[in-house]
Amino acid sequence: MILIPDLETIVILVPRTGTRALKRAIAERWPNAIHLYRHMEADGVPQGYDRWRKVGVVRNPADRLWSLYKYLRRFGIDHCQEHEPVYTAAMRASVVRPFDDWLLYNERVFTAPYDSAGTGRFYPFYTCRHPLPENRKSQFVYLRPDLGTELFSFDDIAALHELLDVKPPFINGTNLAPLPELTDQAHDYLSNWFAWDFEAYLYPEDAKRQRPSDFHAAAPPFYTNPLGLMGGAA
Template identity: 55%
Template sequence: MILIPEISTVLILVPRTGSGSLRRAVLREYPEAMQIYRHMEADGIPYGYDTWRRVGVVRHPIDRLWSLYRFLGKFGGGQHDPAFVAALRNSVDRPFGEWLIHNEIVFTSPYDRANRGRFWPGYACNHPIPENRKSQAVYIRPDLGTEYWTFEHLDQLAASLGVTMQERENATTHDPAPALEQEAEAYARSVFAWDFSVTGAAQCRAASR
């Protein structure tokens, strides 16, 4: 979540929706912009700032989770704690369809996975749910009036914020998600019904049966 005083806007950063590139563009352009949380949901906007324009990006749910799945397999480096890195990498040590249904590891959480009592407030969120169970509606909260743009219109959103995006540093390759078996397809349709409806995706990439 980024507060942008210059344009009275709150940017909600949904994981794997181009949020990193958009975040960097905003912070380059606006000196007063403040990233107070990495992936806080729209219902976590601080008092007073909730009167500003709020905006975020929504991506096809299977594409987003496939991107996250591949990202986690290579996750690491930087300032991340080794226990955090290991937990996320180990979570994807199984086929995508199995991870989609059964993953229990939360991607964004301020709590210490090494059990040493540490806490990172910048990673706090109101709904620490595994991403394979967390509709983007939980991040965006359309019922609160958040304006959302589809991933395909990311550049147009950037332009509406008065910024220009550069090359995406954390982008994964454009390989399509593998076909889903019947159980995984039914699961995705149930959990991500809102996500499918707003991205115009009538069908999952289902395996032939």
């Protein structure tokens, strides 16, 4: 979560939606910006600042989770060496399994303020209100358009950059390995847990008026991938 006083705008940072490049660009363009939390959700905006504009990016959930899976395989090695080694090792260990298996059964939380090394330390910067595993955390939980957050599709992220007057570099891109063929169980899982995300990614304006509970487990044919919505960006 980044507060930009010059614009009276708050940027909600959903993991694997171009956030690291964006935060660097914001810091350069807006020196007064405050990177208050790593991945705090929109319902964690500090009191008073909740009157400011809130913006965030929503990505195809299959692509986002595949990108996160690949990212974690090299976490603390190729990038993010600033993190506690015990934490990065635990993240890497969580993805020593096929993607389908990680998608269905992962229990490891990506962002939480609690120490991973047994020293009892607490890290306020990593605080979030809903410390769920990413494979069960809809982007709705991060963005909360029902609280007024404006959504930008990942495919139209340039519109957000223009709004914030920034030009982020391309960094932290994962390898280009495509999303592997998913089992029927994995397809059903994505359609169930992330139905809102698929809708919001394609129609961010319409998603403002919907909540995950508006979608039921028997997802409509739209989510069974006729449009390649579960196919593979890096």
